[in-house]
Amino acid sequence: MPEPGPVLRPIGRVESPLVDAGGAPNQGDEGAPEAWLVLEASVQEAMRDLEIGAPAIVLTWLDRADRETLVVHPRGNRDRPPTGVFSTRSQDRPNPIGLHTVRILAIDGTRIRVRDLEALDGTPVLDIKPVLGPVGDR
C-alpha cells in the first residue's frame, strides 16, 4: 500500500433536493435540479470574483463511493461490459472526486446557486475553478 496521502479540507457542502443515489442523474446535464453550494465563511475571499451567469467547474468529494472498486458496468448497466473505472465517470474509484460543470445562477453571501449539479445533498465541496477560455483570454 502507498503511504497515507494528503488530507482534504472541504470548503463547504452541497444543498440539493437529491437525497439518494437512486434518484440522481448520472451527469449534471441529464436532469439535475438546481442546488446550492454553501461555503465556509473562512473561504469567502476566494469566491469574491465569481460571476452570476458564468460557468464554473466544481470539485466535490463523493463521500458515499466505494474506493476499492476498480472495474464497473458503465452507468450501472449490466448489459454493458465491465470497464476499468478510469474509463468511466463512476463514483466508485480510488479517489472519488466529482467533477461537475455548472452554471452560477445567484450568489447570496457564501451561498452559490447553481444548475447542472448532480451531487447528493450534503456532499462536501472541495474546489471551484473557472472554465478555461482560449489561451489569449486567460
Next chain:
Amino acid sequence: MPEPGPVLRPIGRVESPLVDAGGAPNQGDEGAPEAWLVLEASVQEAMRDLEIGAPAIVLTWLDRADRETLVVHPRGNRDRPPTGVFSTRSQDRPNPIGLHTVRILAIDGTRIRVRDLEALDGTPVLDIKPVLGPVGDR
C-alpha cells in the same frame, strides 16, 4: 475550522522534465513537454480500458501549493488585479487539485505517456477520467 477531511490515496506519480515551477507553463496547452503517469500496480485493473490516442482528464495533487492563499494576481502577473482563487487556475488554493486535459500517446504496463500535462516531476496523480461526449454516447 472545519473537521479534518478525507484522506487521498495517490494512485501514482508524474514523471516529467519539468522540475521547477519557474520553468512550467501555466496550462498544458501552452507548451508542456510530454510526460509519463506512472501508476501503482494496485490500480492496474482500473486503467485496462484506456485507449491510445484518446483524450483524458487527469487529476493531480499540486503538492507544492500554498493552501492558505485565497486571493492571487492571475498567472503571477502583478499588473493584473488581485482575484479570488476560485476565479483562477492558481495552484495556490485550499485544495490544490490539478485538473488537466491530456492526450494518451502510449501505454506500457502501468506507465501512461501523455502530452499537454504541465504538472511538475513527482506530482502525485489522483484520478483519470474520460472526457464526456454527447449524452447518447456515454
